[in-house]
Amino acid sequence: MKKIVSITLIIFSLCLILTSCGSKKDLIGTWAPKDFDLGEDYVLMFNEDGTGTYFGEAITYKVSGNKLSIWYEGTESFDTTFKISNGVLSFKDSLGEDVFWIKK
Numbered sequence: 001m002k003k004i005v006s007i008t009l010i011i012f013s014l015c016l017i018l019t020s021c022g023s024k025k026d027l028i029g030t031w032a033p034k035d036f037d038l039g040e041d042y043v044l045m046f047n048e049d050g051t052g053t054y055f056g057e058a059i060t061y062k063v064s065g066n067k068l069s070i071w072y073e074g075t076e077s078f079d080t081t082f083k084i085s086n087g088v089l090s091f092k093d094s095l096g097e098d099v100f101w102i103k104k
Contacts, residue, residue, distance in 0.1 A: 057073070078094055089102075089103070
């Protein structure tokens with residue numbers, strides 16, 4: 001019986017951890033830099049169809065678990081891991097710096 005309870009608790013904990021990371025559905029929308037406002041063109045927008053904009057440039061993107069891949073027109077993908085917590089999207093940018101976004 002103890003083994004069943006332990007396994008159930010482990011599975012429940014894993015579910016909480018995995019769902020708190022975020023998903024494609026959680027990304028859909030428009031995000032603005034958390035710490036500064038650069039204007040309407042400087043936002044990160046994810047559409048349901050896998051397209052969007054990043055600082056005014058057209059992108060396509062793909063989500064697999066907590067991995068986010070972004071393609072600019074004619075470039076290789078930019079791959080990072082992301083997390084959404086308390087309404088804040090965070091990931092490392094192409095320079096390896098942590099960036100934070102809030103949903104508009």
